[in-house]
Structure formats: C-alpha cells, structure tokens
Amino acid sequence: MRTRSNPVALMIAMIVGLSLTSVSCSPESTSPARGASEGEPSPAQNAISLQDQYAWTGKYHNDALAYAFTRIKESKQLSKFDKCKTGLAALKDFQKAFRKSGGNAVFADLTLTDGMCEAAGSVSNRVASAKGFDPSSLTPLADISAAANDYMNQISYQVDIATSVEYLASSVSRIVKQAGATVAPLEAAAVATTGSIAVSSADYWTATEGTATDGGPAPYARSQNVSSDGMELGPTTPAFGISPRSKRIIKADVAAAVTVLLAKWWAGEAAVAEACIKAAAASLIAGIYFT
Numbered sequence: 009m010r011t012r013s014n015p016v017a018l019m020i021a022m023i024v025g026l027s028l029t030s031v032s033c034s035p036e037s038t039s040p041a042r043g044a045s046e047g048e049p050s051p052a053q054n055a056i057s058l059q060d061q062y063a064w065t066g067k068y069h070n071d072a073l074a075y076a077f078t079r080i081k082e083s084k085q086l087s088k089f090d091k092c093k094t095g096l097a098a099l100k101d102f103q104k105a106f107r108k109s110g111g112n113a114v115f116a117d118l119t120l121t122d123g124m125c126e127a128a129g130s131v132s133n134r135v136a137s138a139k140g141f142d143p144s145s146l147t148p149l150a151d152i153s154a155a156a157n158d159y160m161n162q163i164s165y166q167v168d169i170a171t172s173v174e175y176l177a178s179s180v181s182r183i184v185k186q187a188g189a190t191v192a193p194l195e196a197a198a199v200a201t202t203g204s205i206a207v208s209s210a211d212y213w214t215a216t217e218g219t220a221t222d223g224g225p226a227p228y229a230r231s232q233n234v235s236s237d238g239m240e241l242g243p244t245t246p247a248f249g250i251s252p253r254s255k256r257i258i259k260a261d262v263a264a265a266v267t268v269l270l271a272k273w274w275a276g277e278a279a280v281a282e283a284c285i286k287a288a289a290a291s292l293i294a295g296i297y298f299t
Contacts, residue, residue, distance in 0.1 A: 058184055058196055059181065059184055059204070061197075062201050062204050062280065064108050065204045065280065065284045066205060066208030066209075069205050069208045069209060069284065069288050069291065070208050070209075070212045071102070072099055072102045072288045073288060073291055074212075076094075076292055077095065077295075079095065080095050080098070088297055092124075092292070092293055092297075095292045096121050096124060096125055099121060099285075099292065100118050103118065117282075121289040124290075124293060128297055152269075152270060152273050153195055155187075155191050156187065156191045156195035157270070159187045159199040160198065160199055160202045162183050163180055163199070163202050163203050163262065164202075164206075164259065166206070167255055167258050167259055167262060168255065171250070172249055173210045173211050173214050173250065176250070177210075183203060184200050187199035187200070188200075194273055194274060195273060197273075198269040198273040198279070201269065201280045201283055202269065205262065206258060206261070206262050209257065209261040209287070212291075213258060213295070214250055214254055256298050260290045260291065260294040261290055261294070264286045264287045264290035265283040266283075267286070268286050
C-alpha cells in the first residue's frame with residue numbers, strides 16, 4: 009500500500025525533488041513482528057520511547073517556522089517569491105543554530121532546500137502536479153516494509169479526518185505505538201518522525217490560522233503540554249477544529265517528510281534530519297503560496 013497522493017502532496021513532492029519509491033510487498037521486504045520475550049520492553053514502553061526520542065522533530069518544525077516568519081515580517085517583502093527566499097534563508101540560519109536536547113548538533117548540509125522556492129514559484133510545476141502523477145512508474149531505491157508504509161499512510165489519512173489537534177495527536181499516538189511494537193526500529197523511527205511532524209504542524213497552523221500571509225504568523229510559544237497518550241501538543245490551546253487550508257499545509261508537510269523517509273528510511277538519523285528540514289521548508293512554502 010502506498011501513501012495516498014493528491015495535487016497538494018504531489019506538488020510538494022515535486023518541489024522536494026526526490027523520487028518516490030515503489031513499496032515491495034514481498035515477504036522479504038516485510039519486517040517480522042518483534043516478539044515480547046521476557047526482559048524486553050513492553051510495546052507501551054517502546055512507543056513512549058519513540059515519541060520522546062523523535063519529539064524534537066516537531067519542535068524543530070514549529071520553532072523553525074516561527075523564526076522564519078518573523079524574519080519575513082521584518083524584511084517587509086511583498087512578493088511571495090521574495091518571502092519564500094527570505095524564509096528559506098532564515099531556515100538555514102535556524103538550522104545552523106538548532107541543537108537537540110543535550111546540545112547535540114543535528115544538521116550539516118545547508119543545501120537541502122536549495123531550489124525549492126524556484127520550483128514552488130513555477131506555474132508549470134503547479135500545473136503538472138495538478139494533472140496527476142503515478143509514483144508506481146518510478147524505480148525503487150530501497151524497500152520499506154508494507155506495514156511501515158501503511159502506518160505512514162494512516163497518519164496522512166488521519167490529517168484528512170481530524171476534527172481537532174487533540175484528535176489528531178491521540179490518533180497519531182496510537183499509530184506510533186503500533187509501529188513501535190510491530191516493525192523494525194529504523195522503520196518505526198520513520199513512522200514516529202512522520203507523526204511528530206504532522207501533529208506539530210497541525211498545532212502550529214491551527215494556532216496561527218489566517219495570519220501567514222497577513223504580515224506573518226502570530227507569535228508562537230511552545231510549552232510542555234502533552235496529550236493523554238503522551239504526544240507533545242505544543243502550546244496549550246483549546247481543541248479548535250482544523251481548517252481546510254491548514255489541512256492542505258499539514259498534508260504538504262507530511263508529504264515532504266514521507267517522500268524523504270520512503271527513499272532513505274534505512275539511513276536512520278540522517279534520514280530523519282533531512283525529512284525534518286524538508287518538511288519545515290515545505291510548510292513555509294505552503295503557508296506562503298496556499299492562500
């Protein structure tokens with residue numbers, strides 16, 4: 009099963025410039041479920057560890073956006089393209105300064121987002137993506153298990169049906185728990201990363217709805233608020249509904265992350281970092297262009 013595509017997701021995939029991989033459903037590519045032998049962590053413990061370990065990806069996403077949109081507002085640029093270029097330059101500055109908890113640097117390659125504004129500003133790219141695209145025609149680079157791919161597909165679907173950020177966080181938390189108990193660690197990391205970015209993006213764009221193209225989003229302050237399932241929610245806000253526009257942006261974020269993870273999940277931390285960077289850039293671009 010492959011992550012479902014739509015014009016918005018396909019446009020972002022084209023911007024990212026990576027080839028989606030076809031998922032092999034052969035027994036060899038499907039990771040076996042891990043047994044709960046004596047002495048091993050329980051599935052619940054594995055899930056909590058996953059959520060804690062990859063919560064930084066959501067923090068990076070939202071804090072990077074807040075920083076970039078502040079720089080855009082200060083620049084007083086008028087055109088969408090100029091705002092995009094200013095925003096991506098700010099993301100590079102943030103990327104150089106960001107550290108995971110414990111002070112560890114994460115990112116090194118500052119060229120990952122190069123060309124994304126040019127691609128987003130191309131009318132021909134937007135027209136081509138709207139006509140549809142068949143990812144099954146591409147040659148696979150590496151196979152991720154059908155189960156892991158399905159978990160990421162479920163996260164994308166939950167964005168479509170979510171009635172609030174809290175609903176999405178709870179649904180994603182359950183999916184991450186299942187992934188932690190049933191797929192290989194690197195695949196579970198890809199699922200957890202996708203989930204953290206999806207929930208954080210929903211949190212960000214719900215809190216700043218209607219302000220992204222009106223001088224920049226409102227100030228975004230993070231907190232330690234968590235859902236009953238252990239998923240970090242970001243700032244403490246009521247259970248607002250998620251608007252169609254916000255869902256389009258969230259789907260763009262998820263599509264950008266998944267595009268990287270499907271191709272490079274086996275690279276572990278390097279793939280997670282690249283997915284995180286690309287998702288933040290896709291979110292910035294979607295916030296500027298999806299008016």
